[in-house]
Amino acid sequence: MRPALCSAFAPPEQPYLLAARQMQALSFMVHIPLVCFGIAFPAMVLFLEWRYLRTGDQLFRVLARRWTKVMVTLFAAGVVTGTILSFEMGLLWPNFTATFGPVFGLGFAIEGFSFFLEAIFIGIYVYGWDRLSARAHFLSGIPIAVAGVVGALMVIAVNGWMNHPQGFQLDAQGRVVDIDPVRALFANTYFWHELVHMYLGAFMVTGFVVAGGYAVGRLRGRWGRYERTALAVPLTAAAAAAPLQVLVGDWAARDVATEEPIKLAALEGLAQTTAGAPEHLLGFYTDGQVRYGIEIPRLLSLLAFHNPNAVVRGLDSVPVTDQPPVNVVRFAFQTMVGIGTLLALLAVVFLVVRWRRGRLPISRRFYQLLVVAGPLAYVAMIAGWVTTEVGRQPWVVYGVMRTGDAVTGATGIPVSYGLLAGAYALLAAGVCWSLRRLAKVPMPTAAVHPLTGVGAG
Amino acid sequence: MPLLISWVALVLYTLLAGADFGAGLWQLTAGRGAHSRRLRDHAHHAMAPVWEANHVWLVLVLTVMWTAYPTVFGSVCSTLAIPIFLAAIGIVLRGLCYAVQGATEEPAERRFIDTAFALSSILTPFMLGTVIGGIASGRVPVGNATGDLVTSWVNPTSLVSGCLAVAVAAYLAAVFLAADARRHPGSGPLERAFRGRALIAGVAAGVLALVGLAVLAGDAPRILAGLSSGWGLAAAAVSAVGGVGSLVLVRLHRFEPARIAAGVAVAAILAGWAAAQRPYLLPGLTLGDAAADSATLWAVVISVLLGLVVLAPSLALLFRLSLAGHLDPDPGAPVRHATLGPDAVRPRWAGRVGLACFLVGLVLLTLADAGVAHVFGVLALAGAGLAIFTAVGPDEVAAKSSRVFVRERR
Numbered sequence: 001m002r003p004a005l006c007s008a009f010a011p012p013e014q015p016y017l018l019a020a021r022q023m024q025a026l027s028f029m030v031h032i033p034l035v036c037f038g039i040a041f042p043a044m045v046l047f048l049e050w051r052y053l054r055t056g057d058q059l060f061r062v063l064a065r066r067w068t069k070v071m072v073t074l075f076a077a078g079v080v081t082g083t084i085l086s087f088e089m090g091l092l093w094p095n096f097t098a099t100f101g102p103v104f105g106l107g108f109a110i111e112g113f114s115f116f117l118e119a120i121f122i123g124i125y126v127y128g129w130d131r132l133s134a135r136a137h138f139l140s141g142i143p144i145a146v147a148g149v150v151g152a153l154m155v156i157a158v159n160g161w162m163n164h165p166q167g168f169q170l171d172a173q174g175r176v177v178d179i180d181p182v183r184a185l186f187a188n189t190y191f192w193h194e195l196v197h198m199y200l201g202a203f204m205v206t207g208f209v210v211a212g213g214y215a216v217g218r219l220r221g222r223w224g225r226y227e228r229t230a231l232a233v234p235l236t237a238a239a240a241a242a243p244l245q246v247l248v249g250d251w252a253a254r255d256v257a258t259e260e261p262i263k264l265a266a267l268e269g270l271a272q273t274t275a276g277a278p279e280h281l282l283g284f285y286t287d288g289q290v291r292y293g294i295e296i297p298r299l300l301s302l303l304a305f306h307n308p309n310a311v312v313r314g315l316d317s318v319p320v321t322d323q324p325p326v327n328v329v330r331f332a333f334q335t336m337v338g339i340g341t342l343l344a345l346l347a348v349v350f351l352v353v354r355w356r357r358g359r360l361p362i363s364r365r366f367y368q369l370l371v372v373a374g375p376l377a378y379v380a381m382i383a384g385w386v387t388t389e390v391g392r393q394p395w396v397v398y399g400v401m402r403t404g405d406a407v408t409g410a411t412g413i414p415v416s417y418g419l420l421a422g423a424y425a426l427l428a429a430g431v432c433w434s435l436r437r438l439a440k441v442p443m444p445t446a447a448v449h450p451l452t453g454v455g456a457g
Numbered sequence: 458m459p460l461l462i463s464w465v466a467l468v469l470y471t472l473l474a475g476a477d478f479g480a481g482l483w484q485l486t487a488g489r490g491a492h493s494r495r496l497r498d499h500a501h502h503a504m505a506p507v508w509e510a511n512h513v514w515l516v517l518v519l520t521v522m523w524t525a526y527p528t529v530f531g532s533v534c535s536t537l538a539i540p541i542f543l544a545a546i547g548i549v550l551r552g553l554c555y556a557v558q559g560a561t562e563e564p565a566e567r568r569f570i571d572t573a574f575a576l577s578s579i580l581t582p583f584m585l586g587t588v589i590g591g592i593a594s595g596r597v598p599v600g601n602a603t604g605d606l607v608t609s610w611v612n613p614t615s616l617v618s619g620c621l622a623v624a625v626a627a628y629l630a631a632v633f634l635a636a637d638a639r640r641h642p643g644s645g646p647l648e649r650a651f652r653g654r655a656l657i658a659g660v661a662a663g664v665l666a667l668v669g670l671a672v673l674a675g676d677a678p679r680i681l682a683g684l685s686s687g688w689g690l691a692a693a694a695v696s697a698v699g700g701v702g703s704l705v706l707v708r709l710h711r712f713e714p715a716r717i718a719a720g721v722a723v724a725a726i727l728a729g730w731a732a733a734q735r736p737y738l739l740p741g742l743t744l745g746d747a748a749a750d751s752a753t754l755w756a757v758v759i760s761v762l763l764g765l766v767v768l769a770p771s772l773a774l775l776f777r778l779s780l781a782g783h784l785d786p787d788p789g790a791p792v793r794h795a796t797l798g799p800d801a802v803r804p805r806w807a808g809r810v811g812l813a814c815f816l817v818g819l820v821l822l823t824l825a826d827a828g829v830a831h832v833f834g835v836l837a838l839a840g841a842g843l844a845i846f847t848a849v850g851p852d853e854v855a856a857k858s859s860r861v862f863v864r865e866r867r
Contacts, residue, residue: 008528009601051852054800060852073556079509080552086519087545090534095601097523098531102749105524106756112517113764119509120768120775127506127784143771179750181524189828196835200842225856232851240845243815244838251822251831306826354849355808359857409602410538419542423549430553434560 005401006174008098012409020092020407023417027084028385030424033205033378034078038118039148040206041071044233046141053134062444063230065129069438072126077431079119084420091416096396096406099176103168104158106181111154118147152202153195160191163388164259165397190259193252194388200241200248201384204343205377207238212374215367226443232360235370238377239347246344249337250303256391257304260398261313263391266324267333268300269293270314277301277312282334285326324393332386339380346373459525459757460744463518464731468724470514472629475622475723477508479630481551481578482623483654484571492646494564497571499647500630501558503637506784508555510775512548525757526747528599529738533588536597536604540584540615547581550574579623586622590615593730594677595740613676617669624662625723631655632703632719636712640782652707659704659719666700666726683733692729696722803850811844 014020045067052060086108089097097105121143128137161167167184171177214231217223257264264270270277271288277300283293298308305312315323346369353361361367396403480500487493523530534541554574561567587610591597594614597604609615635651638644673681683689699722706715736743748754778784814837822834 008531009599012601048852069559073559075509076552076556079512080549083512083516083548084545086516087534087541089523090519090530091538091542091545094531094535097534098527098601101523101527101530102525102753105520105527106753106760108520109517109524109757110760110764112513112520113760113768115516116510116513116764116768117771119513120771123506123510123775124778124784128778131783131785132778177750179753181753181756192831192835196838228855229852232849232855236846236849236851239849240811240842244818244842247818247823247838248835251834306824351845351849354854358854360854408535408538409600410535410606411602412539412606416538416542419546423546427549427553427556430557434557437560 003170003172003174005099005170005176005405007095007401007405009095009409011405012095012407014404014407014409014413016413017404017407019413019417021403023413023420024088024092025386025389026417026421026424027081027088028389029382030427031078031081031085032381032385033209034074034081035148035152036202036205036381037071037074038078039145039152039199039202040237041067041074041210042141042144042148044206044210044237045071046138046145047233048229049138049141053138059226059229063226066438066441067230068126068129070435072122073431073434073438075118075122077427079115081424081427082115091410092408092413093396093406094408096401099401099406100168100397102179103165103176103181103184104161107154107158107161107185111151114147114150114154117143118151121147149199152198154185156195156198157185157188157191159388160188160194161185162396163392163398164188164190165400170400190255193248193255197245197248197252197384200245201377201381203241204238204245205374205381207234207236207241208343208370208377209234209374211235211238212371215370218367219364219371228360235350238343238373239350242340242344242347245340249340254304257312260392262315262318262323263329263388264304265313265315265317266326266329266391267387268312269326269330270300270312272316273311273314275301275311276309277304279303285330322394324391329387329391332383332390336380336383336387339376339383343373343377343380346370459521459748459754459761462758462761463521463525464727466514466517466521468727470511470518471622471625471723471727472720473507473511473514475582475626476629476633477504477511477626478578478582478623479626479628479658480504480634481554481574482627483575483630483634483651484578485575486654487571492650495647496650497567499638499641499644500634502785503634505555505558506779507775510772521757521761525749525754526738527749529742529747531601532599532603532739533592533597535600535602536606536609537588537591538602539606540587540591540610544581544584544588547577547584550577551581578626582622582626583619584610586619587611587615589622589730590618592739593618593680593734594673595679597739599739599742613672614669614680617665617672621662621665621669621726624658624665625726627658628655628662629719629723631658632707632712632716635707636716637780639712640780652710652712655707655715656704659700659707663700663704666696680730680733683735684729688732689729692725692732696725696729698722699725803847803853807844808848811841811848814838814841814844 045064048060048064048067051057052064089108121140124132124140125137125144128140132140161184165184166188167180167182168176169178211231211234214227217227218231253264256267268277269280269283269285269290276298279296279299280290280293281296283290285291301310301312302308304310315326346366349366350361353359392398394402394404396406480503483500484497487496519530550573554570554577558567558570558574561570590612591604591609591614594612596609596612631651631654635648635655638647638651641647670681670684673684684693699718703715703718703722706712706718736745738744738747818834818838818841820834821830821837825831825834
């Protein structure tokens with residue numbers, strides 16, 4: 001048994017813990033789609049520029065250049081929302097940072113550098129179209145894509161550590177000692193599945209959202225070669241990622257089963273420790289069981305431990321005060337899995353049509369589904385983060401520090417929550433307005449012939 | 458050592474982002490008409506490629522502080538939550554303005570955006586200045602929001618340092634923009650406009666600095682004592698000489714050296730604050746008490762140094778390109794028809810390889826349980842993703858599907 005944690009500051013009185021958590025969640029909901037674009041969009045733009053460099057076809061250059069404007073708009077929003085997150089580490093959770101900053105902070109310091117590189121090269125790439133040589137310009141885009149990956153790796157290493165803390169000891173008084181930040185973050189085997197899952201998810205969100213935008217144009221009859229290319233590139237990226245995500249998601253769930261059994265119990269609604277545990281689809285959790293769900297015997301044991309008779313720990317193996325809210329976690333998990341499966345099916349349809357017929361799908365239904373796929377991919381992404389973050393509750397550092405002890409003692413959380421929500425509403429409105437504006441900018445006249453207008457980006 | 462890193466990052470943030478805030482502030486004074494449009498555009502074009510990189514210094518200050526001096530970070534952020542939060546809101550609004558600025562050329566919309574940009578450009582440095590004033594005047598005790606949430610930043614020292622931060626930003630920006638205007642032909646009026654602004658802002662900053670000394674006498678005598686002896690005095694002297702010197706240089710139209718002198722003056726103010734604050738970071742909390750374990754400090758120092766190896770040349774490249782005008786828009790740029798080498802041929806076997814990699818991934822990642830198998834499983838899936846993308850060849854398939862299958866138009 002570990003000694004109880006003795007945090008840097010005394011645990012505060014904070015009546016608005018839930019508001020603080022919601023404010024943090026809101027900040028993530030705004031930032032995460034921008035991260036997805038930061039990871040995946042530069043790769044797509046670079047692909048197009050590479051096609052231009054190899055074929056000399058102006059169409060690719062026009063498309064890449066127009067997308068860069070979108071990229072810089074979203075990156076600006078990503079920079080400031082990311083800064084808000086780092087402010088919130090202190091504004092909302094000073095006791096968490098004050099107690100464990102030395103353990104996990106290194107990850108953010110390195111992330112800061114990758115953020116730096118991203119900012120520098122995005123400046124060069126976006127504003128260098130006219131005056132840099134073609135090769136220099138293309139090369140200046142590569143660090144953007146790399147930095148996006150490194151940044152995500154660092155942040156997810158910290159998240160992996162919060163779920164699976166190591167690299168420090170608690171002494172007899174419960175103080176944090178023997179800190180080894182490198183071991184805490186990088187010797188941790190428990191974040192790789194999260195990283196791969198997020199990386200693929202980023203391509204799915206970006207790909208389906210962008211392709212969905214051009215699918216709207218397709219349904220309205222805008223279907224020149226420009227639009228077809230602008231739809232096919234992101235759609236292909238998303239369609240390549242979606243089937244892989246199914247396998248990666250399964251891997252992630254098995255890691256959760258061994259390392260965070262209570263989270264698994266919450267996301268499956270398993271009240272009692274059970275041998276040969278069944279899986280429930282849909283339904284809701286009440287009074288220690290899943291009601292109105294479809295029960296598939298022994299499937300949970302099989303999926304989680306590759307053994308239909310394996311024992312799966314239930315919620316009852318920890319006190320009620322240590323259990324996460326089951327329905328939130330379970331509902332979010334099922335949403336993610338359900339949407340992910342549908343998106344993978346849509347991807348397979350696209351791949352099969354491409355393989356058998358050698359062209360893009362022609363049915364109107366496909367494009368209607370594609371329009372919906374973008375928002376759904378975003379919902380699945382957020383649901384996935386809700387699963388892992390709420391599933392860790394009531395802990396901020398799993399098994400060591402409670403979220404309620406990490407929160408600030410300052411008053412006025414509801415006020416700042418409201419202000420931030422207002423600012424983010426403005427930000428969202430502003431970004432949407434500016435993307436619509438960018439989509440309406442007329443095509444350059446030098447571009448190739450069948451450009452029949454522009455789809456939304 | 459990490460404190461030194463934070464301090465250097467803070468100085469760079471003040472200088473670089475300060476100029477950026479100031480450029481925003483000057484949007485407010487540009488007035489209307491064609492001349493004002495040129496003033497605004499000049500300020501905008503000079504900053505747009507670099508503002509994000511300038512801004513990230515703040516993120517570096519924050520991350521190094523919470524890693525190396527966690528209790529200081531926690532105490533400051535909880536007690537001074539209000540100004541820090543307002544600064545953050547200002548940052549969001551500025552980012553929003555940068556995001557929407559590129560999308561419109563309509564004068565009315567641009568004016569609205571510029572005004573919002575200017576106001577948030579004043580809000581953020583002012584609030585960050587009050588934070589420094591609150592720390593300097595010893596109003597942040599160690600603990601989770603144990604200081605007064607209001608008087609910790611609404612007090613004489615904070616208000617003066619907030620105003621000083623705004624004035625310094627305005628001055629740095631005006632000097633920088635005046636120097637930058639010289640790059641463009643026929644920019645005499647621009648240069649004159651920003652020179653005038655620089656003189657006003659520089660005098661204002663100087664007066665505020667003197668007022669600040671008077672306020673410190675009553676409000677934070679410990680800091681004043683620190684500034685009037687030893688290193689603190691030296692820093693104050695350097696700051697005064699640098700400030701006056703740079704004003705003289707601006708008056709003489711020598712903007713390049715004026716820029717450097719102004720930077721020295723600002724860095725010296727922050728150095729003087731640091732020297733006067735020693736050895737306490739917060740009341741009763743010395744540097745030694747506040748620092749994290751040596752393992753963490755070493756890890757921070759090493760990673761920052763390694764980071765600098767990559768960062769320094771990149772930053773140098775950005776500023777070189779930016780100052781040399783390589784990042785300016787050029788509507789008259791010739792349309793290039795560059796091709797680098799022959800086009801790659803899409804391999805016919807890509808689809809089969811993709812499927813094979815997928816199946817290997819399925820076996821290694823899903824069916825096998827060993828960690829090593831998972832590593833290779835992930836690699837196989839990465840290969841599958843690339844191969845599938847190649848097999849589809851989105852650019853080719855988009856070009857081929859040229860028959861318009863749209864059946865109805867609404």
